[in-house]
Amino acid sequence: MSSCFLLAFWLDLLGFVLALLLLLGGWLWFEGRRRSVTSSDSAPDPFSAVNITRTFIAAMPNLTRELNLEVATSRQVEFFERTDHQSILWGWLSLGTNVARLRAPITYRYHLRLADPWRLEVQDKHLIVHAPVLRASLPPAIHTDELEVQTERGWCRSAPDDLLRQLHREVTPLISQWAENEQHLGLVRETARLQVAEFVRRWLEGETRWGPRHFVAITVRLGGEALPPPQPTRSLFLVP
Numbered sequence: 001m002s003s004c005f006l007l008a009f010w011l012d013l014l015g016f017v018l019a020l021l022l023l024l025g026g027w028l029w030f031e032g033r034r035r036s037v038t039s040s041d042s043a044p045d046p047f048s049a050v051n052i053t054r055t056f057i058a059a060m061p062n063l064t065r066e067l068n069l070e071v072a073t074s075r076q077v078e079f080f081e082r083t084d085h086q087s088i089l090w091g092w093l094s095l096g097t098n099v100a101r102l103r104a105p106i107t108y109r110y111h112l113r114l115a116d117p118w119r120l121e122v123q124d125k126h127l128i129v130h131a132p133v134l135r136a137s138l139p140p141a142i143h144t145d146e147l148e149v150q151t152e153r154g155w156c157r158s159a160p161d162d163l164l165r166q167l168h169r170e171v172t173p174l175i176s177q178w179a180e181n182e183q184h185l186g187l188v189r190e191t192a193r194l195q196v197a198e199f200v201r202r203w204l205e206g207e208t209r210w211g212p213r214h215f216v217a218i219t220v221r222l223g224g225e226a227l228p229p230p231q232p233t234r235s236l237f238l239v240p
Contacts, residue, residue: 049121056120059203068111070137071195072188075107078175082167086157096154100164102171103148108179109137110188112196116223120200125216126232127204131196133223134189136179139172189222196220197234204236 080102086095116132151160178184197218204215217232 049119052122053118053120055207055209056200056203057118059206060114062206063199063203064114067115068113068137069196069199070109070111071134071192071199072110073107074110074184074188075105076184076187077103078106078178079103080167080171080174082163082170084160084163086154094154095156097152098154098157098160098163099150099152100160100167101150102167103150104171105143105146106175107141107143108175108184108188109140110134110185110192111137112192112222122215125214127200127215127218128228129196129200129218129220131220131222134185134192136176136184138176138179140175140179142171142175193220193222193229193233196222201234201236 082100083097085097087093088095112132112134117130118132119130121128121130149164151164153159197220200218200220215236217236218234219229220233221228
């Protein structure tokens with residue numbers, strides 16, 4: 001009986017010692033990880049993508065109070081036309097065609113959402129800016145003071161007033177669609193790229209760690225672009 005008691009005692013003691021060693025080992029591992037993280041945070045690489053992006057995003061409220069960064073406008077003269085033809089006697093006798101036409105200057109505006117993801121990185125003294133997607137500010141502005149209207153009445157038709165009112169209603173949805181097509185975006189893409197580069201340059205001027213003297217150029221890549229731009233967007237004066 002005494003032998004069994006001693007065996008149980010030693011087994012319990014061994015289990016206690018093993019548990020204590022496991023707890024001690026876990027504590028030492030945790031302390032090592034904590035000190036490693038603390039050490040890396042205390043001296044981050046100032047030119048790391050994470051660090052420079054985080055600092056840029058934190059500075060945005062000081063650069064602008066707007067939620068969107070307007071980067072380009074484009075004024076285009078657009079033409080709109082709608083026709084209505086009527087006939088009787090199964091098409092044998094034409095009653096004529098009514099036509100309504102509008103000619104209006106339209107200002108398209110484009111912006112980037114500051115709340116959308118941004119990423120900055122450094123490559124050989126080039127600051128690469130991965131900006132958000134270029135978006136149209138909707139609806140575009142119609143210059144009603146310069147609006148030109150033209151109508152034509154078929155020989156046996158009433159005045160095309162209804163047709164003209166219908167055309168007026170269609171203008172805003174149409175230009176809102178056009179504002180976001182590739183043709184209109186292509187007209188302002190390079191202007192937008194330059195404006196983003198200027199926005200980033202102004203931020204650099206207030207940063208002692210990453211002032212413009214640390215970089216030779218800024219390259220802006222807008223969201224959704226399959227390929228980077230072939231040339232830097234903006235060159236910077238490099239101070240020796």
